[in-house]
Amino acid sequence: MSDIATKPRTRTKPKTERPKLHKVILLNDDYTPREFVVTILKAEFRMNEARAYAVMMTAHRKGACVVAVFAKDIAETKATRATEAGRAKGYPLMFTTEPEE
Numbered sequence: 001m002s003d004i005a006t007k008p009r010t011r012t013k014p015k016t017e018r019p020k021l022h023k024v025i026l027l028n029d030d031y032t033p034r035e036f037v038v039t040i041l042k043a044e045f046r047m048n049e050a051r052a053y054a055v056m057m058t059a060h061r062k063g064a065c066v067v068a069v070f071a072k073d074i075a076e077t078k079a080t081r082a083t084e085a086g087r088a089k090g091y092p093l094m095f096t097t098e099p100e101e
């Protein structure tokens with residue numbers, strides 16, 4: 001028998017990678033009324049008034065704001081629905097998605 005002890009190898013890489021979460025991002029524009037943006041954030045992303053107002057104002061001041069993170073299909077569905085709600089009223093309100101690092 002050899003004296004060389006071989007350590008049992010341990011798997012360091014998980015067998016299945018966890019799917020990346022995707023950010024929903026609110027973009028500022030010059031035309032959509034602030035109050036309408038707040039209404040959409042409350043309805044589509046279940047935010048309270050204070051949180052929705054803070055997110056809207058961050059997008060207004062900085063140009064964009066992360067709204068929330070979800071699994072890819074949920075993020076895309078919510079971004080599309082929220083963008084469509086603006087379009088239905090004739091506003092250029094825009095929500096996009098991107099994968100988290």
Ligand code: TYC
Binds near residue numbers: 026037
């Ligand atoms: N900038 C818009 C206005 O002054 C309000 C607004 C805020 C629009 C945030 C979009 O993501 C937005 N009426």
